Amino acid sequence: MKTLFRLLALTAFAVLHCTSLSAGEVAQRHTPTAQKLKALCDADTTLWPLMAEFCDYFPRRLSGSTMLDESLTWLERRLTAEGWTVKSQPVMVPNWKRGQESARLLAPYHRNLPMLGLGGSVGTGGKPLRADILVVTSFDDLRKRGSQAKGRIVVWNVPFTTYGQTVAYRYNGASEAARYGAVASLVRSVGPFSMQTPHTGGMAYNDSLPKIPAAAITMEDALFFQRMQDRGEQLSVELVMNATWEQDAPSRNIIVEIPGTELPNEVVVMGGHIDSWDVGFGAMDDAGGCIVAWRALRHIRDLGLKPKRTIRMCFWTNEENGLRGGVGYARQTEQERHVMGIESDGGVFKPTGFSTSAKGPLRTYLEDAALLLAPIGASTLTDGEGGADTSPLHEKGVPVMELVTDGPYFWYHHTDADSPDKLDPKQMADCTYAMAIMAWVCAQQ
Amino acid sequence: MKTLFRLLALTAFAVLHCTSLSAGEVAQRHTPTAQKLKALCDADTTLWPLMAEFCDYFPRRLSGSTMLDESLTWLERRLTAEGWTVKSQPVMVPNWKRGQESARLLAPYHRNLPMLGLGGSVGTGGKPLRADILVVTSFDDLRKRGSQAKGRIVVWNVPFTTYGQTVAYRYNGASEAARYGAVASLVRSVGPFSMQTPHTGGMAYNDSLPKIPAAAITMEDALFFQRMQDRGEQLSVELVMNATWEQDAPSRNIIVEIPGTELPNEVVVMGGHIDSWDVGFGAMDDAGGCIVAWRALRHIRDLGLKPKRTIRMCFWTNEENGLRGGVGYARQTEQERHVMGIESDGGVFKPTGFSTSAKGPLRTYLEDAALLLAPIGASTLTDGEGGADTSPLHEKGVPVMELVTDGPYFWYHHTDADSPDKLDPKQMADCTYAMAIMAWVCAQQ
Structure with missing residues (x-):
């Protein structure tokens, strides 16, 4: 040297x-x-x-x-x-506490979905939240399908480009989904590679909109949801999150x-x-x-x-x-x-x-x-x-x-x-x- | 073309x-x-x-x-x-059924350990199995430390070389551990790369030795166990496996x-x-x-x-x-x-x-x-x-x-x-x- x-x-x-x-x-x-x-x-x-x-x-x-x-x-x-x-x-x-949490595919068959609640998310109110899902690929896509989001869990299947670009869906996805009446928001984990690996991270709510639970699912499962929706299947998911804010x-x-x-x-x-x-x-x-x-x-x-x-x-x-x-x-x-x-x-x-x-x-x-x-x-x-x-x-x-x-x-x-x-x-x-x-x-x- | x-x-x-x-x-x-x-x-x-x-x-x-x-x-x-x-x-x-299963670090702090029971393993008898662990790096290493294995969970921290070589620990690890009185066997997942990814796979018992539960943990956790043992720490793990053989x-x-x-x-x-x-x-x-x-x-x-x-x-x-x-x-x-x-x-x-x-x-x-x-x-x-x-x-x-x-x-x-x-x-x-x-x-x- x-x-x-x-x-x-x-x-x-x-x-x-x-x-x-x-x-x-x-x-x-x-x-x-x-x-x-x-x-x-x-x-x-x-x-x-x-x-x-x-x-x-x-x-x-x-x-x-x-x-x-x-x-x-x-x-x-x-x-x-x-x-x-x-x-x-x-x-x-x-002082945000994750608490016990899980996600599960209910239909067409049962399967545990690896997930991580997003930091700052509310929980599901002490009980499982069960709903059909709607997969969207961008904020624009959600706007176009807005009428289908009501009562559903919105899944953001957004491929990783740069962290700066893609993280917008993790950070703002929940409120954008809530704007159209969604009951929860699941974001495809923000990362370019996955081995069924959920990524947590911060999120925030728009105070003028309902606060709905927000979690990350894996790249694999977001792609799976997309394929199934493209085939005309209606998937149903159960989400449990006991996240709380403490002092x-x-x-x-x-x-x-x-x-x-x-x-x-x-x-x-x-x-x-x-x-x-x-x-x-x-x-x-x-x-x-x-x-x-x-x-x-x-x-x-x-x-x-x-x-x-x-x-x-x-x-x-x-x-x-x-x-x-x-x-x-x-x-x-x-x-x-x-x-x-x-x-x-x-x-x-x-x-x-x-x-x-x-x-x-x-x-x-x-x-x-x-x-x-x-x-x-x-x-x-x-x-x-x-x-x-x-x-x-x-x-x-x-x-x-x-x-x-x-x-x-x-x-x-x-x-x-x-x-x-x-x-x-x-x-x-x-x-x-x-x-x-x-x-x-x-x-x- | x-x-x-x-x-x-x-x-x-x-x-x-x-x-x-x-x-x-x-x-x-x-x-x-x-x-x-x-x-x-x-x-x-x-x-x-x-x-x-x-x-x-x-x-x-x-x-x-x-x-x-x-x-x-x-x-x-x-x-x-x-x-x-x-x-x-x-x-x-x-017709082997995995059943519900989990592994958890009990000391020095609590943490869920990603795991997969090995195909063919027995369960933990309907109750959690709690024991201190002993990390070994090869069959030879276990022979040398044989006296320490009694009553413990043996962790096989064997780095991946080729599948043919390394899979021996997944396949035969449980019986080799049982030979020295171990109560369960945890093998470092057989693979060259991990994102906290457990790998399942087949295993078999030597019928002349007690059948003890066998599961795979991740590369990350096997390395963690090794480092902690090298520092003189005694780690303790709880294993739950409800695996069963059906007709x-x-x-x-x-x-x-x-x-x-x-x-x-x-x-x-x-x-x-x-x-x-x-x-x-x-x-x-x-x-x-x-x-x-x-x-x-x-x-x-x-x-x-x-x-x-x-x-x-x-x-x-x-x-x-x-x-x-x-x-x-x-x-x-x-x-x-x-x-x-x-x-x-x-x-x-x-x-x-x-x-x-x-x-x-x-x-x-x-x-x-x-x-x-x-x-x-x-x-x-x-x-x-x-x-x-x-x-x-x-x-x-x-x-x-x-x-x-x-x-x-x-x-x-x-x-x-x-x-x-x-x-x-x-x-x-x-x-x-x-x-x-x-x-x-x-x-x-």
């Missing part, structure tokens, strides 16, 4: 001298530090095991759960034992940092969200992002680096169904000046670069610094608005970045299959390096 | 004249027929829909189930309506054929098995193989081809947990001379060729004929013992072949994810062509 760095330094030098006075300068200046960080990341055999240990003992860290609370306490202890001064930012979080619960963001030597009130924050849905292990979404930020900060500390500005790691709470952690963070740090918010919430798979809202000289600076990520193939910067947890900062004008990785993120997203085995130690090490580099160069601007 | 065939004919001609008098001759002789069969296969838009229709109406065709029986009746009607004289071969089949039930193989014009008592049989496990839709395992054989025979008939020998299509029953269909077929056709048994039971994915037990001149003949499959990239012949259903024929000395395909067969094998959407119309058309060609050339030897 040293050879690669030498090549990089030469390239940076060449770029500097051949194209402009500044291009490559940042990478060149930080190459010795980058080499040391890379070596630490590569040598760290505790990264994947730490992620797995955390996930194994504390899966299903839904806001309001005892599991989330216990996971935070465990992290605080571990961080303290590692020599950090741990701060926490208290926030109140929504908001206390939670907290967890923060550790290396104070800036010159501008301690100027902050680079990096992190992930520590809560997860109440399925799987929440490994790639987003224990991995949290652990990678943690190790990035630790490697910076272990190298004895003294950043100009404060580099902070934050485990945000309640990203999945409320964003109270991200909002609380922005509110509770109003006295500080954030120079960058960096999140990893796209899965710590093979890193390819970062997306960023940075423009102008800062963008140029980051493009230059990203050359330091060439040894791991992660030098690409694209436009983006950052992760969800940094969005409240971004709204206040703080530039943000998000780690971009190449992996089957949406296969496992919000499913029982989001487990430690889906993450790779080497890819996680590279993500750690990428986060460490970007935090460091942002602090040294 | 015509160009490809012309190229093929030229190649066959060249091979014939450059290397030996016979090589390429078979392919050359049958090229006009092959072209017509290929055109019919490519033009048939009913293939995938027929498979999907069958699977949608008749999933979970386990031996002894009403579903299997109804599926056979439906097939008989459809075949009769298509103008075939349908024969059936009655056999009695084993053998009547079932039948279904047969249609094109009688041979010259040697009607000499038979080429091709087919798949029509039963499935009681999970998923049994699409790739093995409705696809059956439907492909059906369409292959139909295309031969529709072209007005008159085979020298009888070409028969058979839907064998009870492949999954008894092989009574295959055994019954061999017994009930003893008056005939089988010249070839061809099965498709490896998933109708992208065909790459056939495996075959044929040796000597027959092998040479088949190698030559396989050139006709070059247009679909399926000319490779490898050594093999054929499919399970043709094994009773093979034991009597009949040469056998099995369609070989390239696809993620063991991802879906014996799982809820074996559904119509996993199969591709074009790949199925190519499989149909491959089956039709091999049946035809074997009949024309």
Whole structure:
């Protein structure tokens, strides 16, 4: 890897001298530090095991759960034992409980349908809801078939295109179905691949319409329903959901940092969200992002680096169904000046670069610094608005970045299959390096 | 495609004249027929829909189930309506019922564990079985830890290598665990990839040892158990299985054929098995193989081809947990001379060729004929013992072949994810062509 760095330094030098006075300068200046960080990341055999240990003992860290609370306490202890001064930012979080739930095909034959209620959904009122189904393929399709929806369970058989596009049906499907008199809404799980895998996720109601139960079924069953309807069959489904809303619960963001030597009130924050849905292990979404930020900060500390500005790691709470952690963070740090918010919430798979809202000289600076990520193939910067947890900062004008990785993120997203085995130690090490580099160069601007 | 065939004919001609008098001759002789069969296969838009229709109406065709029986009746009607004289071969089949079942982690926290009882397993005696677990990684590992197995549930955390190797733990794991006093056996599902996907499948008991309940858990949970045990944790699991054996039930193989014009008592049989496990839709395992054989025979008939020998299509029953269909077929056709048994039971994915037990001149003949499959990239012949259903024929000395395909067969094998959407119309058309060609050339030897 040293050879690669030498090549990089030469390239940076060449770029500097051949194209402009500044291009490559940042990478060149930080190459010795980058080499040391890379070596630490590569040598760290505790990264994947730490992620797995955390996930194994504390899966299903839904806001309001005892599991989330216990996971935070465990992290605080571990961080303290590692020599950090741990701060926490208290926030109140929504407290939705899934309860017992099931879906069953009643006609033309009986079959249990793998399903997950959507976060925020109402239940079926303590009794099974039985109704015929109507399969539709889009909001437009429902408008056309509106008269058939009354008294039925609407099934949204919408193929995955991008998450941003397809998630609209998970998020708004229930109210759109209720608009036409439907009694429940079943969305085809939002993902490009399935092994009878339901994906949960957030949803919301339009308050001017009746609130009907909303759940995700699998891609396989949505396609099955479609085929049967196309053959003229009327399918009938029984849905049981005991979901309830309880009182908001206390939670907290967890923060550790290396104070800036010159501008301690100027902050680079990096992190992930520590809560997860109440399925799987929440490994790639987003224990991995949290652990990678943690190790990035630790490697910076272990190298004895003294950043100009404060580099902070934050485990945000309640990203999945409320964003109270991200909002609380922005509110509770109003006295500080954030120079960058960096999140990893796209899965710590093979890193390819970062997306960023940075423009102008800062963008140029980051493009230059990203050359330091060439040894791991992660030098690409694209436009983006950052992760969800940094969005409240971004709204206040703080530039943000998000780690971009190449992996089957949406296969496992919000499913029982989001487990430690889906993450790779080497890819996680590279993500750690990428986060460490970007935090460091942002602090040294 | 015509160009490809012309190229093929030229190649066959060249091979014939450059290397030996016979090589390429078979392919050359049958090229006009092959072209017509290929055109019919490519033009048939009913293939995938027929498979999907069958699977949608008749999933979970386990031996002894009403579903299997109804599926056979439906097939008989459809075949009769298509103008075939349908024969059936009655056999009695084993009748194992899964019953309600579940597994749950009790300590260090509660979590439902996705599971499937193994076919043939006993139940837990009408009550939950609760015990600590012992994770082992091989038969050898269990021998070493034998003293720890008493009173525990043995978990076989054996990574997938090949099906043939790894399935030994599913098949024999329970009795091996019972040998050391274990009270139940949980096998890591036999497959290379998982999305919390349990795989069922057959198992058997050693009659000299206690019969203990046997089920499959997921790859994810086997790895989780291993990690927790490696950390010194004692995990505890509750297993509920209400599996029972009922009296053998009547079932039948279904047969249609094109009688041979010259040697009607000499038979080429091709087919798949029509039963499935009681999970998923049994699409790739093995409705696809059956439907492909059906369409292959139909295309031969529709072209007005008159085979020298009888070409028969058979839907064998009870492949999954008894092989009574295959055994019954061999017994009930003893008056005939089988010249070839061809099965498709490896998933109708992208065909790459056939495996075959044929040796000597027959092998040479088949190698030559396989050139006709070059247009679909399926000319490779490898050594093999054929499919399970043709094994009773093979034991009597009949040469056998099995369609070989390239696809993620063991991802879906014996799982809820074996559904119509996993199969591709074009790949199925190519499989149909491959089956039709091999049946035809074997009949024309």
